[in-house]
Amino acid sequence: MPSTARASLLTRRGLIAAGGALxxxxxxxxxxxxxxxxxxxxxxxAEKSGPWKFTDDRGTVVEAKSTPKNIVAFTGTAAALKDFxxxxxxxxxxxxxxxxxxxxxxxxxxxxxxxxxxxKVIGNVWGEFKTEEYLKLQPDLLVTDMWEKxxxxxxxxxxxxxxxxxxxxxxxxxxxxxMPEVLxxxxxxxxxxxxxxxxxxxxxxxARFEAAAERVRKAAxxxxxxxxxxxxxxxxxxxxxxxxxxTDTLFFxxxxxxxxxxxxxxxxxxxxxxSWENVDKxxxxxxxxxxxxxxLQPEALKSKPTWAALxxxxxxxxxxxxxxxxxxxxxCAPLLEDLAKALENAKKVS
Numbered sequence: 026m027p028s029t030a031r032a033s034l035l036t037r038r039g040l041i042a043a044g045g046a047l048x049x050x051x052x053x054x055x056x057x058x059x060x061x062x063x064x065x066x067x068x069x070x071a072e073k074s075g076p077w078k079f080t081d082d083r084g085t086v087v088e089a090k091s092t093p094k095n096i097v098a099f100t101g102t103a104a105a106l107k108d109f110x111x112x113x114x115x116x117x118x119x120x121x122x123x124x125x126x127x128x129x130x131x132x133x134x135x136x137x138x139x140x141x142x143x144x145k146v147i148g149n150v151w152g153e154f155k156t157e158e159y160l161k162l163q164p165d166l167l168v169t170d171m172w173e174k175x176x177x178x179x180x181x182x183x184x185x186x187x188x189x190x191x192x193x194x195x196x197x198x199x200x201x202x203x204m205p206e207v208l209x210x211x212x213x214x215x216x217x218x219x220x221x222x223x224x225x226x227x228x229x230x231x232a233r234f235e236a237a238a239e240r241v242r243k244a245a246x247x248x249x250x251x252x253x254x255x256x257x258x259x260x261x262x263x264x265x266x267x268x269x270x271x272t273d274t275l276f277f278x279x280x281x282x283x284x285x286x287x288x289x290x291x292x293x294x295x296x297x298x299x300s301w302e303n304v305d306k307x308x309x310x311x312x313x314x315x316x317x318x319x320x321l322q323p324e325a326l327k328s329k330p331t332w333a334a335l336x337x338x339x340x341x342x343x344x345x346x347x348x349x350x351x352x353x354x355x356x357c358a359p360l361l362e363d364l365a366k367a368l369e370n371a372k373k374v375s
Contacts, residue, residue: 076088076089076091077089077090079195079213079214079217081194081195081196081197081214082171082196082197082198082210083171083175085195085196087166087193087194087195088193089165089166092218093165093166094165095114095162095164095165095166096111096113096114096164096165096166096167096168096218097113097114097115097116097117097147097159097162097164097166097167097168097192098116098117098168098169099117099168099169099178099179100117100118100119100120100133100136100139101118101135101137101170101350101351101352102169102197102211102352103116103139103144103168104135104136104137104139104351104353104356105137105211105215105352105353105356106215106218107137107138108137108138108351108353108355108356109211109212109215109220109227109353110220111215111218111219113144113168114144114145114162115144115145115146115147115158115159115162115164116136116139116144116145116146117146117147117148117149117154117179117180118135118148118178118179119133119134119135119136119149119150119317119318119319120132120133120136120139120141120146120149121133121136121141121146121149122318133318134316134317134318134347135317135349135351137351145158147159147162151179151319152181153181154179154180154181154184154188156188156191159188160191164191164192165192165193166192166195167188167191167193168194168195168196168197169194169196169197170196170349171196171197171198171200172199172200175196177194177196178196178199180194195214197210197214198210199272200270200271200272201272201275202272202275203272203275203276203279204272204273204275204276204350205276206272207272207352208352208357211352211353227354230353230354230355230358233354233355233358234354234358234361237358237359237361237362237365238276238280238361240362240365241280241281241282241364241365241368242280242281243365244364244365244369245280245281245282245283245368246281247369248283248368248369248371249281250283250373251310251371252283252284252285252308252310252311253277253283253284253285253310253311253312253313253368254285254309254311254312254313254337255271255274255284255285255313255346256312256313256314256315256346257296257314257317257348258314258315258320258321259320260321261300262299262300262301263298263300263301263304263332264296264298264299265285265287265296265297265299265306265307266287266295266296267286267287267290267295267296268285268286269286269294270294270295271348272350273346273347273350277364282364285307285308285309287307301329301331301332302331304329304331304332304335305331305334305335308336308375309335309337309375310336310340310342310372310374310375311337311342311343311344311371312338312342312343312344313343313344313345313364314343314344314345314346315348316345316347316348317348320348323343336374337375339374340372340374342371344363344364344367347360
């Protein structure tokens with residue numbers, strides 16, 4: 026989300042905009058299946074008739090007279106559903122970015138393989154949710170992430186009661202569970218909506234994910250002294266994320282990665298905000314930096330002397346972190362592969 030919304034988010038929901046959420050992912054599972062000709066196109070959701078029921082991660086039993094077809098979802102969730110062959114009509118959350126120099130509009134990193142010209146964007150920034158446009162889509166179902174219990178990600182708190190009356194909602198954890206668990210839950214949802222989650226392509230993607238996880242485990246075992254810091258940069262503060270709440274870092278830690286744990290966490294237990302003067306508080310050999318468009322990227326950080334002076338930065342050991350992953354095996358496997366490669370090549374510099 027934009028830096029202007031960051032402060033309000035941190036105080037209102039105490040979460041991830043500063044690098045406290047996932048790196049491999051915001052939220053869903055498995056990748057697209059093969060088409061009838063053996064290609065790479067995602068398998069389309071099968072037609073299903075009769076009553077539909079799904080129990081989400083709030084423990085809410087969501088029911089409908091038939092399988093929902095008009096689905097509106099948080100952008101990252103929509104991208105994951107597309108990987109499973111479930112198309113959505115509308116999205117809310119970071120979907121498009123505009124080049125300030127050329128004016129060209131392209132897909133945000135959280136949009137994955139979504140065709141941004143075919144989905145209706147009813148909100149593109151934090152706090153934006155166009156209820157009238159949502160109504161026009163005649164939604165059968167709203168789907169989004171959940172970082173805190175019963176808190177629907179990117180659904181504005183002041184509008185949630187009105188939005189809830191329009192269509193039922195499904196919320197799936199994007200925190201406090203490890204990545205494999207979150208992937209499976211999103212696969213369950215996709216299957217309930219008619220997707221074939223057992224295609225050969227999805228099996229290959231899952232095998233790739235599992236192989237990548239094992240590669241991280243081996244790399245971490247060989248580099249136990251390498252400290253990895255999870256960070257997110259804003260103009261005024263550098264946020265160091267805890268590894269124990271985001272699904273990606275929780276999984277990385279379970280694989281043996283030595284992740285820095287900040288001691289001065291915010292009230293919700295997500296991160297510690299450091300002034301740029303104190304950005305060197307924690308020693309690190311590798312920095313995983315929030316890759317979202319709302320966060321400052323390495324090029325923009327060159328002007329900050331304290332950043333440039335960090336050992337990991339000087340050693341060129343800064344890698345992107347997908348803070349809100351698209352939870353499909355196809356999208357998460359590369360995240361593990363990138364981490365494994367960074368660990369394998371990392372040198373002790375702190």
